[in-house]
Amino acid sequence: MKAFAACLALAVLATACSSGGGEAKPGEKVELTMSVWGGKEDEATYTKRLALVHQKYPDITVKLEYTPGSNDYDQKIQTALAGRKGPDIMEFAENIHVFSSKNQLAPLDDYVAKAKLDVAARFGDKVPAQYQRDGKTYALPDRSGAMVLYYNKKLFDAAGVKYPSAEWTWTDFRAAAQKLTARDGDKIKTYGFAAGNWWPWWMTFMKQNGGDIVDASGKPVVNSPANVEALKFYNDLVYVDKVAPSPTDYANLGKDIGPDPLFAQGKTAMQLTGFWNIGSLKKTPDVDWDIAPLWKGKQPATVAFGNGLSVNANSKNKDAAFKVIDFLTSEEGQKPIVENNQDAPANLALLGNDAFLKSAPGKNMGAFKESAAMLYSPPIGPHWNEMQKVFDDALGPFFQNKADAQATLDRVQTELQALLGTG
Numbered sequence: 001m002k003a004f005a006a007c008l009a010l011a012v013l014a015t016a017c018s019s020g021g022g023e024a025k026p027g028e029k030v031e032l033t034m035s036v037w038g039g040k041e042d043e044a045t046y047t048k049r050l051a052l053v054h055q056k057y058p059d060i061t062v063k064l065e066y067t068p069g070s071n072d073y074d075q076k077i078q079t080a081l082a083g084r085k086g087p088d089i090m091e092f093a094e095n096i097h098v099f100s101s102k103n104q105l106a107p108l109d110d111y112v113a114k115a116k117l118d119v120a121a122r123f124g125d126k127v128p129a130q131y132q133r134d135g136k137t138y139a140l141p142d143r144s145g146a147m148v149l150y151y152n153k154k155l156f157d158a159a160g161v162k163y164p165s166a167e168w169t170w171t172d173f174r175a176a177a178q179k180l181t182a183r184d185g186d187k188i189k190t191y192g193f194a195a196g197n198w199w200p201w202w203m204t205f206m207k208q209n210g211g212d213i214v215d216a217s218g219k220p221v222v223n224s225p226a227n228v229e230a231l232k233f234y235n236d237l238v239y240v241d242k243v244a245p246s247p248t249d250y251a252n253l254g255k256d257i258g259p260d261p262l263f264a265q266g267k268t269a270m271q272l273t274g275f276w277n278i279g280s281l282k283k284t285p286d287v288d289w290d291i292a293p294l295w296k297g298k299q300p301a302t303v304a305f306g307n308g309l310s311v312n313a314n315s316k317n318k319d320a321a322f323k324v325i326d327f328l329t330s331e332e333g334q335k336p337i338v339e340n341n342q343d344a345p346a347n348l349a350l351l352g353n354d355a356f357l358k359s360a361p362g363k364n365m366g367a368f369k370e371s372a373a374m375l376y377s378p379p380i381g382p383h384w385n386e387m388q389k390v391f392d393d394a395l396g397p398f399f400q401n402k403a404d405a406q407a408t409l410d411r412v413q414t415e416l417q418a419l420l421g422t423g
Helices: 010-014 042-058 074-084 097-099 109-114 120-123 127-131 153-159 170-180 199-208 225-239 247-253 258-266 279-282 320-326 330-337 366-372 384-401 405-420
Strands: 029-040 058-067 089-092 140-146 146-152 182-184 187-190 269-275 288-294 303-312
Touching: 029 042, 029 074, 042 058, 042 170, 042 320, 042 330, 074 097, 089 320, 097 384, 109 320, 120 127, 120 140, 127 140, 127 225, 127 303, 140 320, 140 366, 146 153, 146 366, 153 170, 170 225, 170 269, 199 225, 199 269, 199 384, 225 384, 225 405, 258 269, 258 279, 269 288, 303 320, 320 330, 384 405
Parallel strands: 029 058, 029 089
Antiparallel strands: 089 303, 140 303, 146 269, 146 288, 182 187
């Protein structure tokens, strides 16, 4: 998921020391800092939510440290934490365990137990697993929109194809993509599907086919027959069926063209993406679109895009910091996320709330809650960034149709074994 503007100066985080000189006593004023990244809508939404925190807990004041964009956010946080400083509360996404593995984040399990918080009831039993490592919880989910299927109703109607549903199989999807691809001779006018090389897309096909990246013990299993079959199916959509654009096709379509803008231009009938695409599509009234949960292979599977809120292991006010993130992930604390159309909230009750369901009038917003039962956790361990490089380097030639699926995943398997020390 996004290119953002330049980030704040490093000094902002480097000097943002954890508050106080010890855990606050009841009634004592507490000042905390909280670090997030994003766009202006994110800053406005977090500001509104922290005002609600102060209403709930008048003795707690939280200063927001907002970073425009995300490009350098992790590095800035790492620099601050390495100096045993940094914000009391921090936003993290896929590489949270780069920090938890260095004991820089406070385990939250004792706080969860003390607060009698039912994590599964609040967030479901899928999303919290992304923020757990070695049996400990290092963040509470804050935002968590599933990857769903966006489809162009006009193109479906013109091709006489029934609208998609969670009951679709790979066979249904492939047949639909073939019917939805419109050609003028050898030239493709509209694609049935927009594929790409981003990990949530190809990994989801692997998971739907019963495959995995690492097993329960943490050993790579990426070159399994199930994964080879899934990767071949995915790439065949481009080079065999010719219903989805190749990397070369995207380049020829124009600068910065990918699945999202291609769909917004009405040039593809289906794409897989997250909640954020709703905002841009509201600005393209000529595209009659809707959303649906993903189809299924041998099993249903999709991934969630979101973030979690963590507590600095060196914070002097961990009790207060946990109170803040407990509130921010409650129904009341997450309402501004829905009101501002910022994202899909992690709180399941709000995903089924009328305000969220009506946030995009006429669209099937219930697809997000329906998808919550299909979520899988990607292997976002301490080596997530290095794993991504392994995937990108190996899969690049494959998605250019210059390498074999089995040979490609054999290469990934060997490199992951070396990276994770399991060879």
